[in-house]
Amino acid sequence: MAQSSSQAASIPIWRDERYLKLIAQIVFAVVVVLTANYLYQNMVNGLRQQGTTLGFTFLGGIAGFDISETLNDFSRTSAYWQAFLAGLYNTLLVSIVGIVLSTILGIILGVARLSINPLVRWLSAAYLEIMRNLSLLVFLIFWYLGVFLKLPRVREAVEWPGQVYLTNRGIVMPWGLPTETMPMYRTILIIGLCLALALGLVLFLRGRQTGKPPLTLLWSTLALILVAVIGWFVVPAAPLSLDLPVIQGLNITGGKTFTPEFMALVSGLVLYTAAFIGEVVRSGIQAVSRGQVEAARAIGLNPFQTLRLVVFPQALQVIIPPLTSQYLNLTKNSSLAIAVGYPDLFYVSNTIMNQSGRAVEMISLVMLTYLTFSLITSVFMNWYNARILLVER
Amino acid sequence: MSRKIFSVFGLLIVASMVLAACGGGTPAAGTERIVETVIVEVPVAGDAAPLPPPAGYGATLAAVQARGVLICGVNSQVPGFGYIDADGNFSGIDVDYCRALAAAIFGDSTKVEFRPVTAAERFTALQSGEIDVLSRNTTWSTVRDTELGGNFTATTFYDGQGMMVRAGEGITTLADLAGGTICVQTGTTTELNLADVMAAAGIAYTPAVFEDADSTFAAYAEERCDAVTTDKSGLVSRRTVLEDPSAHVILDVTMSKEPLGPMVRHGDDQWFDIAQWTVFALISAEEFGVTSANVDAAKANPSNPEVARLLGNEGDLGLKLGLSNDWAYNIIAQVGNYEEVYNRSLGPDTPTYIPRGLNSLYTEGGLLYAPPFR
Numbered sequence: 001m002a003q004s005s006s007q008a009a010s011i012p013i014w015r016d017e018r019y020l021k022l023i024a025q026i027v028f029a030v031v032v033v034l035t036a037n038y039l040y041q042n043m044v045n046g047l048r049q050q051g052t053t054l055g056f057t058f059l060g061g062i063a064g065f066d067i068s069e070t071l072n073d074f075s076r077t078s079a080y081w082q083a084f085l086a087g088l089y090n091t092l093l094v095s096i097v098g099i100v101l102s103t104i105l106g107i108i109l110g111v112a113r114l115s116i117n118p119l120v121r122w123l124s125a126a127y128l129e130i131m132r133n134l135s136l137l138v139f140l141i142f143w144y145l146g147v148f149l150k151l152p153r154v155r156e157a158v159e160w161p162g163q164v165y166l167t168n169r170g171i172v173m174p175w176g177l178p179t180e181t182m183p184m185y186r187t188i189l190i191i192g193l194c195l196a197l198a199l200g201l202v203l204f205l206r207g208r209q210t211g212k213p214p215l216t217l218l219w220s221t222l223a224l225i226l227v228a229v230i231g232w233f234v235v236p237a238a239p240l241s242l243d244l245p246v247i248q249g250l251n252i253t254g255g256k257t258f259t260p261e262f263m264a265l266v267s268g269l270v271l272y273t274a275a276f277i278g279e280v281v282r283s284g285i286q287a288v289s290r291g292q293v294e295a296a297r298a299i300g301l302n303p304f305q306t307l308r309l310v311v312f313p314q315a316l317q318v319i320i321p322p323l324t325s326q327y328l329n330l331t332k333n334s335s336l337a338i339a340v341g342y343p344d345l346f347y348v349s350n351t352i353m354n355q356s357g358r359a360v361e362m363i364s365l366v367m368l369t370y371l372t373f374s375l376i377t378s379v380f381m382n383w384y385n386a387r388i389l390l391v392e393r
Numbered sequence: 394m395s396r397k398i399f400s401v402f403g404l405l406i407v408a409s410m411v412l413a414a415c416g417g418g419t420p421a422a423g424t425e426r427i428v429e430t431v432i433v434e435v436p437v438a439g440d441a442a443p444l445p446p447p448a449g450y451g452a453t454l455a456a457v458q459a460r461g462v463l464i465c466g467v468n469s470q471v472p473g474f475g476y477i478d479a480d481g482n483f484s485g486i487d488v489d490y491c492r493a494l495a496a497a498i499f500g501d502s503t504k505v506e507f508r509p510v511t512a513a514e515r516f517t518a519l520q521s522g523e524i525d526v527l528s529r530n531t532t533w534s535t536v537r538d539t540e541l542g543g544n545f546t547a548t549t550f551y552d553g554q555g556m557m558v559r560a561g562e563g564i565t566t567l568a569d570l571a572g573g574t575i576c577v578q579t580g581t582t583t584e585l586n587l588a589d590v591m592a593a594a595g596i597a598y599t600p601a602v603f604e605d606a607d608s609t610f611a612a613y614a615e616e617r618c619d620a621v622t623t624d625k626s627g628l629v630s631r632r633t634v635l636e637d638p639s640a641h642v643i644l645d646v647t648m649s650k651e652p653l654g655p656m657v658r659h660g661d662d663q664w665f666d667i668a669q670w671t672v673f674a675l676i677s678a679e680e681f682g683v684t685s686a687n688v689d690a691a692k693a694n695p696s697n698p699e700v701a702r703l704l705g706n707e708g709d710l711g712l713k714l715g716l717s718n719d720w721a722y723n724i725i726a727q728v729g730n731y732e733e734v735y736n737r738s739l740g741p742d743t744p745t746y747i748p749r750g751l752n753s754l755y756t757e758g759g760l761l762y763a764p765p766f767r
Contacts, residue, residue: 046521066588066600076588149615168616169574251572251619260617261601341603341612347579351602354513354580357541 043360056365058356059084065351067343069259080352087348088369094265094344095331095373101270102330103323106277111307113282124278131275137336140268144340147267148260154252163244165252171263175256176240185231185239192227196220261342265334273330280326284319285311316388324381328374335370345369453657453664454498454715457525462504465491466524469509470606472630473738473745474530474550474653483507486738487528490549490655493728494526494671497720502727511605513580516541519658526668528655530624532582543656546669551751551760552651554586555625556644557613557632564619567594567646573619574599578609583623586649606631620644624651630745667714673763674721677703678730680754680763685729692722703766710766721766731761 013019047053059081067074071089074082112124131139151168152158158166164173200220207216232239245255288311296310297303337344346366353362457463467488468475474485488507495505510518510529519527520542530552531537533545556575558564567590577584579602591598601618603609610631613621621628625643632638657668678684681700683691688704695701702708704725705718712718728734739747753759 064585064588066584066591068600068602076592145611145615149612149617153616248572251574253572338604339608341601341608343602347602347604350513350604351579351584354516355536355585357516357536359517 047360054360056361058358058361061356063352063355065355067348068341069262069343080356083348083352084345084365087343087345090343090348091331091334091337091345091373094262094269094334094337094342097266098269098273098330098334099327101266102273102277102326105270105274106326107281109274109278110281110285113278114285128275128278131272132279134272136268136272136333137339139272140264140336140340143268144260144264148264151260154247157247157252163255165245165247165255167252168260169251170257170259172245172252172255172257174242174244177243179237179239179241181235181237182239184235188231188235189228192224192231195227196224199223259342261337261340264340265337265342265344268340269330269333273326273333276326276329277323280319280322281315283322284315284317287318288314313388317385320381320385320388324378324385327377327381331373331377332370450661451663451715453525453661454667457498461499462506463491463495463498463526464506464508464524465494466510466515466518466527466529467491467507468529468606469507471530471627472633473743473747474626474630475509475528476630477509484738486549486734487530487653487655489728489734489737490528490672490675491526493675493724493734494655494668496723496727497667497671497674497716500717500719500723502723511580512578513604516543519543519656522658525664526655526657530627530653531656532624533652533654534582537656542659544659544665545652546655546657546665547672548652548654548760549672550626550653552624552626552653553647554583554622554649554651555628556620556622556646556648557628557641558620558644559616560640560642562619565644567591567644567648568596570598570620571596572598574601574617576601576603576609576613576618576621578603578606578623581623582649582651587622590648610635622648624653626653626739626747629747633744663715667716670714671724673766674703674724675728675731675734676754676761676763677766678721678725679732679761680756683725683730684733685726688722688725699766 044054060079062076063074063078063080063083064076065083066076067083067086069090070086071093072082072086074086109124109128112120113128115121115124148170149168151166154167154169160166162174164171197220200216203216203219243254243256245252245257292310292314293306296306301309334344335346338347338350341347349362349366353359356362465488467483468485469477469483471485475483475487476485478484491505491507492502496502498504508518508524510524510527512529515527515529515531516537518524527543528549530550531545532552533548537543538545556567556570558570564570575587575598577587577600584600584602587600601612603612606623606627609621609623612618614635623631625647628643632641632643635641655668655672657665677699678688681691681696681703683700683703691700692704692706695704695706698707702710704722705711705720709718711720714720717723729737735749735752736742739745749757749759751760753761755762
């Protein structure tokens with residue numbers, strides 16, 4: 001020990017690896033900070049030369065343009081920040097719908113890829129290979145110009161049973177319009193949800209005590225549905241009135257219209273991302289050792305039970321991390337909406353940027369927003385991943 | 394022991410060098426201080442009341458001359474204004490303006506590089522110096538003239554926003570479009586005018602907004618929308634490239650004033666003057682009847698003193714602009730006068746024919762009026 005300390009002392013500082021590493025770290029940090037500072041100053045100077053400055057107060061100004069589809073009350077006289085919010089909501093809508101649908105389709109594809117039925121297996125493999133090797137942008141434009149805009153015109157609309165119209169102005173279907181009893185019904189639903197949660201908790205705790213887990217989820221869901229159904233008839237008038245689409249002049253009025261832009265974006269994103277999710281699911285399933293499946297079959301589980309009770313829980317650990325990045329990809333890829341004219345976050349920000357001339361601010365805001373989306377998704381998926389890892393032991 | 398002291402000294406020296414490096418850009422020393430300094434400087438940049446002198450008088454011309462070529466931001470999708478024709482050449486009056494500017498600067502109308510920019514990116518391209526001048530059917534408006542950091546030089550085309558619909562659908566007025574869908578391009582004054590006009594008239598409509606002219610008109614051609622709106626000149630020119638031009642009519646409504654013209658960056662008055670007087674040279678040449686065909690005769694024997702000054706026989710107007718004295722002569726000889734430019738792209742012999750209308754000389758009931766060359 002004495003020898004080693006004297007040895008350490010005898011090494012000159014410029015050859016002592018510990019100091020050298022520390023110095024390298026410091027130098028690197030300094031370079032990063034100086035570079036960032038230089039870039040920032042450069043931008044500020046550039047803006048100053050153009051006679052413009054940085055600031056976000058312009059977001060309060062009147063937008064002056066219309067947006068084709070919004071989830072908030074946006075109109076011509078709303079502020080820029082409300083336009084930004086409208087885009088944000090649209091991006092959230094597309095991302096959530098896209099993630100749910102592509103997960104379902106992806107799991108089906110991944111399982112089908114490993115099916116013992118050769119036709120199913122080959123079809124699934126062909127689909128995955130084609131989709132994964134296409135450019136998403138091209139695919140989106142194909143869906144928009146090649147499919148949804150090629151649907152018949154309003155006057156020649158294709159009618160599906162249940163008064164669903166397919167036209168090149170969008171897919172229109174009957175929809176519920178909230179009536180004046182809707183707030184009351186909403187309260188009933190919230191009470192029902194609380195009841196269901198309480199019931200679930202009670203069942204869960206009892207299951208722990210007795211060691212015999214009851215069907216918690218099933219009973220809770222049933223309770224919620226029961227409250228919802230009773231509530232529907234208890235309120236004085238039906239909380240939703242049926243709004244049927246009617247062809248009127250140039251357009252179809254009434255009902256709910258899913259625009260070609262929305263449909264093209266969602267179809268494109270879902271079909272594309274599902275292919276990647278399919279591969280993720282397949283690799284996850286294949287990562288579960290064969291012995292597990294054989295053991296499950298040996299104790300008398302049927303193939304579906306084997307998949308649900310033995311293979312999937314173990315495969316999830318392998319699936320979740322790459323699945324997270326697919327979810328992130330889908331959210332970020334939704335910015336390609338600009339190619340098909342769907343007013344998502346990036347598209348609306350682009351319009352704001354152009355009408356207000358605030359490129360630096362808007363781009364920063366857009367980047368920050370996508371970053372936030374991605375981080376939230378990551379945090380959630382990491383939490384879920386940690387949870388299923390714990391369950392394993 | 395002595396080695397230990399030496400190594401401690403060595404560490405101190407290195408540390409002080411690192412600190413000095415940190416303090417290099419800022420008065421304060423230390424890595425942490427830098428982060429603070431960055432934060433502190435934001436309000437300074439925002440409030441700086443006396444802005445330092447901008448890029449400067451003459452800087453753009455010097456840069457263009459040093460480069461040897463003018464970079465002009467143009468449209469590539471609107472026939473008659475800025476379009477890449479079948480042979481891959483740029484054509485249109487906005488494009489010819491660029492050629493005229495190149496002729497004024499270099500005495501050679503071919504020393505120009507055309508850079509197609511979209512409606513959405515054009516102002517950023519101008520602000521950032523990627524292009525020297527923006528000549529891309531751009532409407533003169535207050536915000537663009539101020540906040541977007543540019544200056545409009547002169548109007549080269551007086552336009553108004555119009556609406557095109559399919560013939561035979563019974564649409565003759567804007568009110569007939571109630572409940573309909575209207576295709577429009579983003580990042581344009583058109584988008585704002587549409588919202589204004591429809592709100593003022595109380596007509597409910599759905600916009601379908603697209604990124605560029607091609608996709609806007611492609612969606613209209615696919616009947617995604619009942620009508621498409623843009624400047625009337627744009628409608629006329631885009632109609633020529635639709636499958637069956639006669640199946641579309643332009644409504645007899647004018648929704649806005651759209652003075653189109655070239656735009657330059659704030660901060661270089663000399664460059665502004667050159668860009669502006671190039672337009673005036675084109676207009677004056679038409680007024681004095683000087684054409685590319687007779688310009689040599691006119692220079693040899695000017696019909697009046699102003700023509701002599703325009704063509705550089707008298708005075709030194711070109712030198713005052715920082716150019717050669719025969720700058721206007723070069724423009725007219727190589728590109729022509731306003732009438733020639735107009736007829737080449739929008740005249741009766743072209744598929745994109747638009748009657749002169751407001752774009753006639755003031756002597757003929759139009760709005761074109763150039764200040765005197767004196």
